[in-house]
Amino acid sequence: MVNTEDFTKRLHKIMEYHELSAASFADKIDVGRSSISHLLSGRNKPSLDFVMKIVSAFPDVELYWLLNGKGSFPKKEDNALAPVAQKQVSASQPQARDLFSNSDEVATAMAAGDSRKEIRRIVLFYSDGTFEAFEN
Structure with a gap:
């Protein structure tokens, strides 16, 4: 179960990182502005659709971090292994x-x-x- 209070803190962190107001954040993920307001106030809990819209709109947000606070934000890419992994995939x-x-x-x-x-x-x-x- 997602802790709504902690989820809200992570939403604030995403908005601050991207320098977005609640209204512009709602527009970016294509939800009603009242949805953001209700989530930030603790009135509503996030739906799966809402969470997926965030992950889709912000590639630097890890789903596991957003839901549980574990992992990192912004998402860290391991570019050192990318060429090796690509060779393995293309060869096999x-x-x-x-x-x-x-x-x-x-x-x-x-x-x-x-x-x-x-x-x-x-x-x-x-x-x-x-x-x-x-x-x-």
Whole structure:
């Protein structure tokens, strides 16, 4: 369960870091300004949709940090390992295809199912508890 008071402190930290008022923060994550006001006052608890909008709008916010306060903000990238990891992926696995850029490929990939369906989001979950979401 998320501690609402601590969650609110982390929201303030994000807003201060990005130099945003509550109103501009609400606009940035595409929620009503009253939603932010109610969260900051402790009246409401954050919904999953609200949390996901923050993580999507601010790539430097780690989900685990936002929910539990563990981890870091802003997100620290380990660039020293990136080239090694990329070599390992490219050497051991075929390259991933971009299904979003070519609708014909999407239709072909979905031929076994209902071709009227469209992939809207792909979420990758990692063993360390983090994830990445890719939206069309």
